[in-house]
Amino acid sequence: MKKTALTICILIVSAAAVPAQRYFTKTGTISFEAGTALEDIEASNKSATSVFDAATGQLEFAVLVKGFEFRRALMQEHFNENYMESSKYPKAAFKGRMNLQGISFQKPGSYPVTVKGTLELHGVKKEITTTGTLKVSGSTVQAIAKFPVTISDYNISIPGVVRDKIAKTALVAVNCNYSVLK
Amino acid sequence: MKYLAAAFLLFIAPLIRAQETDLIGLVDSAGSGTKTAITGAFKSSRVINGHSIEFIGKKVLDVRILHRFGRVNDGIGELFGLDQASMRMGFDYGLGKNLTIGVGRSTAGKELDGFIKYRPVQQATGGKGASPVSVVLVAGSALTTAKFAEDARFTSTKHRLAYYSEVIVGRKFTEAFSLQLSPTYVHRNLVIEPTDDNDTYALGIGGRLKISKRVAFVADYQYVISGLNKDLYKNPLSVGFDIETGGHVFQLHFSNATGMNEKAFITNTTDSWGSGEIRFGFNLSRVFTIGKKKSKPIPES
Numbered sequence: 085m086k087k088t089a090l091t092i093c094i095l096i097v098s099a100a101a102v103p104a105q106r107y108f109t110k111t112g113t114i115s116f117e118a119g120t121a122l123e124d125i126e127a128s129n130k131s132a133t134s135v136f137d138a139a140t141g142q143l144e145f146a147v148l149v150k151g152f153e154f155r156r157a158l159m160q161e162h163f164n165e166n167y168m169e170s171s172k173y174p175k176a177a178f179k180g181r182m183n184l185q186g187i188s189f190q191k192p193g194s195y196p197v198t199v200k201g202t203l204e205l206h207g208v209k210k211e212i213t214t215t216g217t218l219k220v221s222g223s224t225v226q227a228i229a230k231f232p233v234t235i236s237d238y239n240i241s242i243p244g245v246v247r248d249k250i251a252k253t254a255l256v257a258v259n260c261n262y263s264v265l266k
Numbered sequence: 267m268k269y270l271a272a273a274f275l276l277f278i279a280p281l282i283r284a285q286e287t288d289l290i291g292l293v294d295s296a297g298s299g300t301k302t303a304i305t306g307a308f309k310s311s312r313v314i315n316g317h318s319i320e321f322i323g324k325k326v327l328d329v330r331i332l333h334r335f336g337r338v339n340d341g342i343g344e345l346f347g348l349d350q351a352s353m354r355m356g357f358d359y360g361l362g363k364n365l366t367i368g369v370g371r372s373t374a375g376k377e378l379d380g381f382i383k384y385r386p387v388q389q390a391t392g393g394k395g396a397s398p399v400s401v402v403l404v405a406g407s408a409l410t411t412a413k414f415a416e417d418a419r420f421t422s423t424k425h426r427l428a429y430y431s432e433v434i435v436g437r438k439f440t441e442a443f444s445l446q447l448s449p450t451y452v453h454r455n456l457v458i459e460p461t462d463d464n465d466t467y468a469l470g471i472g473g474r475l476k477i478s479k480r481v482a483f484v485a486d487y488q489y490v491i492s493g494l495n496k497d498l499y500k501n502p503l504s505v506g507f508d509i510e511t512g513g514h515v516f517q518l519h520f521s522n523a524t525g526m527n528e529k530a531f532i533t534n535t536t537d538s539w540g541s542g543e544i545r546f547g548f549n550l551s552r553v554f555t556i557g558k559k560k561s562k563p564i565p566e567s
Contacts, residue, residue: 135289
């Protein structure tokens with residue numbers, strides 16, 4: 085019993101002793117396109133918050149839905165009022181894990197990664213998987229990813245009159261420049 | 267053994283907890299402490315007749331076609347008023363997020379009107395200095411271009427002019443309910459009735475109750491405080507529905523006012539709800555985004 089406890093102690097202490105390198109950004113860009121041939125619909129948000137752990141690959145995003153800027157004021161209003169109901173569901177979030185095998189944060193370079201996790205939009209949580217790229221240069225890491233989001237998966241209903249103008253699947257793009265979290 | 271257990275509890279347990287912390291919580295998570303503007307208090311930049319605390323957005327042209335039909339109590343012979351129509355065509359343009367200018371022309375009195383609308387304070391949540399209300403200032407004028415009677419004594423341009431200014435204080439209380447108050451001052455250089463004052467003061471109240479995502483019940487009332495002969499003039503009351511489709515907002519309503527600018531509906535309303543002298547009317551608003559398209563290329567992966 086003594087031995088086991090001791091082993092556990094040593095294991096945990098040694099695990100905790102490894103400096104957990106974490107990276108963060110508060111100015112990540114998340115944009116999406118959901119237009120069709122009839123209508124250009126695109127928006128971007130330049131204040132996404134994201135943190136990832138370089139040791140475990142744990143990755144999280146949080147973004148304010150109201151922070152998405154559209155070219156057209158009315159589209160932005162409809163996006164918030166009718167589709168995303170952003171007063172009710174102010175945040176969109178992602179929690180997941182990156183597969184960091186073979187990536188060295190000490191060595192500059194461009195590494196492909198796969199990301200798996202839960203995307204929470206409009207109060208609905210859904211598993212997603214995507215691939216992306218991590219570009220390590222010195223103490224900063226740039227993360228780029230693109231993935232489709234099926235609008236109906238998140239309980240967002242599109243009325244008949246505008247059904248032809250809004251794509252069924254939005255293409256979401258992520259571009260974040262991370263710095264070391266101290 | 268005892269010590270070990272104690273050590274485990276004291277030092278190790280918090281460490282295990284630490285491993286489970288929300289990563290995003292390590293940095294100030296998005297939104298907490300940041301000021302967020304409250305938008306969408308009303309569907310349109312007008313409640314019905316009067317201005318609302320809403321703005322149309324920068325570089326947006328709002329083309330507005332307004333109709334007020336005849337009195338409903340005129341009966342079937344006039345198709346409940348639909349045989350007659352008074353109309354205002356208006357163009358509003360958003361110079362900025364908080365600044366709009368607009369012009370309009372009404373068939374009643376061949377009246378040309380223009381206004382400037384500015385929002386110094388916008389309702390917001392979170393963060394320091396977030397205002398619980400929006401404050402909007404509107405100033406405008408109206409010019410009658412209809413010919414005066416041949417025996418009219420005052421016929422110069424200044425006699426055709428009227429001005430108005432108002433302060434709107436409004437709040438979106440809940441997602442569904444918004445309310446605003448708008449003290450208004452109207453100055454007419456020439457009044458029709460000798461019993462009227464050149465200066466009219468009114469207090470406007472406007473509200474919205476959202477019924478569904480696209481339909482809202484709206485009401486708009488102006489209480490005339492002073493300046494008008496109360497036996498002749500009535501306070502304008504309009505009630506109706508906002509119906510929103512893609513880029514349009516239809517506002518269907520019943521009102522005792524025919525005027526479609528502040529001067530006209532505050533000082534020229536003679537019909538009374540009590541006598542059934544109400545009219546059907548609609549506001550149709552279509553917005554166009556003017557200006558160059560800002561391309562936001564999605565980065566390569």
